[in-house]
Amino acid sequence: MTVSTHELRVQAGTAAGATLADKFVAETTPTVLLRGVEEMSMRATPNVETLNDMSVGLAGSATAVVRGVAAGGGVQxxxxxxxxxxxxxxxxxxxxxxxxxxxxxxxxxxxNTAPNCRILSLVKGDSNVGAYQMVGALLTRFKLRMEPEADLRFDGDLIGNKLVADALEALAVPAVNPITAAHVASIKWDTFAGTMGATTLANCTLRFMEIELRPDRKSRACVGTLTRDRYVEGPWTGTLKVGLEFNAATKIDVDAVIGGSLTQKQFEVNFADGPRAAKFQFAGTVNEDVEIFSDDDGVVTADFSMERTYHPVFGNWFKASITNGVDDLD
Structure with a gap:
């Protein structure tokens, strides 16, 4: 039977705190039909090698072996x-x-310590031919992007323990409320010497925002199994890119950059939609070219790119919060 792309569904089983933070989990039955997922890729990543020896000459190899198998993919x-x-x-x-x-x-x-993540088992497929589960799915990159008259978009890269054949569960379609640019309640833009969230920019000043977090996570092979049953985590990196209208407020930062001054900023954006809210905060150092005369529908903008920088008063370089009516994600 032919499977059309519109028949595909993505479901998730969660394993919050079920294991040590550096260990992938076993297969988990999906409990939620994930909303907002427009595309999700899955791939098996086998490590297969053909072995050479002094037996078949120019023919090369007569023996092959599977060294290991893992999983990877992406979501947006x-x-x-x-x-x-x-x-x-x-x-x-x-x-x-x-x-x-x-x-x-x-x-x-x-x-100081690696987070204890909600490791997901992601199931993708249809209800007729079947589905596959990415066991132990874990983000290795995650990006949030927003611009006027658009939703808050996400995309990320995933690693996993393995792929296994599975089937979709009979799950209800949950009601959700999209986060959109129209919900932006305030934008803050402060110096490093100032306080996060103290200085407000006019909402129309922000033309786009892109926050990307890149945890240094890699799956790790162990003896006694084909699958990579653990992962290791190194120092994180992250970037913030913003496009701001070129005006008296943003010209101060442009002048600092072109004058050779170290430019470090604190950025905050707040969303509000009735009883729901979201906040994203980023502290960073401008370390790439500043595009000064970008064109946003005929309005001049300045585009800044910043690398994450720990702020001792803020106590971090990235924080976020989400307010909703859901008490339990399990």
Whole structure:
């Protein structure tokens, strides 16, 4: 039977805190139909080698062996207040909600210890021919992007323990509320000497925002198994790219860069939609070319790119929070 792409579904089983933070988990039955996922790729990554010896001469090899097998992939789509926390839990570690409804989940980039992540088992397929599960899916890169009249978009790269044949569960389609640019309540733009969230920019000043976090995660092979049953985590990197209208406020930073001054900024964007909210904060150093006279529908803009930089008062370089009506993601 032919499978059309519109028949494909993506479901997730969660394993919050089920194992040590450096260990992938076993197969998990999906419990949620993930909303906002527009594309998701899955690939098996076998390590297969043909062995040479002094037996067949010019013919090369007569023996092959499977050294190991792992999984990888990617995901992209639009964010919602209810389901973005699945990805943030997977990236930044399991957040414990506070409040009695609405509930607030706070996130931060790790500083001293690796996060205890909500490792996901992602199932993709259709209900007729079948599906496959990426066991132990874990983000190795995650990007959020927003521009006017658009949703808050995400895309990321995944590693996993393995792929296994599976089947979709009969799950309801959950109601969610997309996070859109129209929900932006405030934008903050502060110097490193200032306080995060102190100085407000006019909303129309921000033309685009792109936050990318890159945890240095790699799956790790062990003896006694074909699959890579553990992962290791190194120092994180991250970038913030923003396009700002060129005006008196942003000209100060342009002048600092072209004058050879070290330019470090703190950025915050707040979303609000009734009882729902989202906040993203980033501290960084401008370390790439500044495009001064970019064109945004006839309006001159300046584009800044910053590398993550730990701020001692802020106590980090990236923090986020999501407020919604969901008390339990399991």
């Amino acid at each position: 789509g639009w964010s919602s207040y209810e389901h973005l926390p699945y990805w943030l839990d997977n990236l930044l570690g399991l957040a414990t909600p506070t409040g009695v409804g609405p509930y607030v989940r706070a996130y931060a980039a790790p500083t």
